Amino acid sequence: MARFVIRRLLQSGAVLLGVTLVVFLLLQLVPGDPVRVALGTRFDPQTYEALRARAGLDRPLVVQYFSYLGRALTGDLGVSFRSGRPVTSIVLERLPATLSLAVTAVVFAMLVAFPLGILSAMRSGSLLDHAARVFSQFGVSVPDFWMGIMGILLFAGVLGWLPPSGYVALTEDPLRWASHVVLPAATVGLVTASILTRFIRSSMLEVLSEDYVRTAEAKGLRTRVVVLRHVLRNALIPVVTVVAVQLASLLGGVIVIEVLFAWPGIGRLTYDAVQARDYPVLQGAILLVAALFLLVNLLVDMLYARLDPRITAR
């Protein structure tokens, strides 16, 4: 197990190093001078020189990268070209909004997908099974932002039950937070639920055909006991990975939903940084998301190895 953990840590470290290189190179690929482009009509020589020096753009490329890497390791991701504020604080301020949306969406998805996936596998070929398969095909094909627009149209426009957009912090007013998070979380959650349902169904079907399940049934155990004690415990091991990977993707992949619902998370920050050509903020947001993505994957692998010891032997 220890060797497995060390190997995965080293692999993740190497990938993270590559990620920092890609993020660093993004700024170099901007046609022209990124600081001048970012300042646009607000250009003045003093600010320009100060920002260039602060971003280290007046030094050789290799020096710039290692300096960027060194600073990133100590949590310094530079300063915003627009506000002059440290990128790290700007990005971290947006993390709670994204986390609350992503976690709510995944919880919603699990509440839908687990019963649907399990029942559809147990009653394979039934009407419910067909409905579950239609639902999962629908979910992987529908653009989430279209679902969001339809949700706004129905629940905010026609029924008037929910606010169409906006955000209230969970710590500030939990009830108002809940009313604002329902639509975006359900939008993202339904797509995630369709992916999970499909995976849970196929994982359950695979385990249901195992010899030990047949033996348990032959022993005369009740269906409930067979499912709970033998099938679910084994079928849900790979599902852990899918749930975590979905959570990791949502942490950085809900840009469109955050823009649509005016949700001030990392996705919205990325979008605003692109619009304002605030490259250090864009770099910081992307780096944080990729690092979170890697971290979640690493944790999942370790959890997976703990749940299924055969993994470490591979």
Added chain:
Amino acid sequence: MSGEGQLRRALSALRHDPLAVTGTAVLTLLVVVGVAGPWLAPAGVNEVNVDRMLEQPSWSHPFGTDELGRDVLSRVMVAARVSLQVGAVSVGIALLVGVGLGLFAGYYRGWLDNVLMRCMDVLFAFPVLLLAVAIVAVLGPGLLTAMIAIGVVYTPIFARVTRAGVLSVREQVFVRAAVSIGASDLRIMRRHVLPNIAAPLIVQTSLSLAFAILSEAALSFLGLGVQPPAPAWGRMLYDGRGFVTEAWWLGVFPGAAIFLTVLAFNLVGDALRDVLDPRQLTVSEARRSAG
């Protein structure tokens, strides 16, 4: 089985699967609309008419009009071309680069394999849309950059699928026989390896087309794809979102067009996978691994 044989088998399977037939019919219709859209459209896509702003669907405007009085049906039809074009070109880029990298990595193994695959791991560490947004942000918004960005983000999946295929094929007797008679590496890859890994690649291409069209719609929705006044489904949804409570048709029709297109590609992709490569990932798994 040769690549040609696999293709024949796939086509025959498509004919016998009702869902695949539906998907193929929708795609055929889309291609016709995509090619002939500007001639078939009942009105000009940029024909502004301030007297007919936000008109409900009617006989003269079956999908209604938008906030500038433009015919929504005509814009949805012409935008089909953009989506199909972006899908085809970006997946073409991903296929070309990904297959090339996967082929060399899997065939030569060693340090080249290590370096190339670790590069792919790095690209995999970014959520798909985030990386595409970052690339477009740097290169500037537009049709071409959207195609490049989507092509780049879907390259790793093709590299991985290809490499996995090459690793098993290169150990086969016919490859060793080709090596022993002195065939060059490039000839072996082209004549013996590629045709034998065509099945998973065909499946991946079909599924990636669906995701590429979704990604293009998302980029256009963010204003980073096709620039106005050219119509794109995602952009139409973005522009119409402010009016959607008073003009539902602005939200419904462009979104339905994206949904039907993606669904059609997924149905065909799933049917192809069932016959050509049943062990490969399902749509949901492919989407998960891609994003």
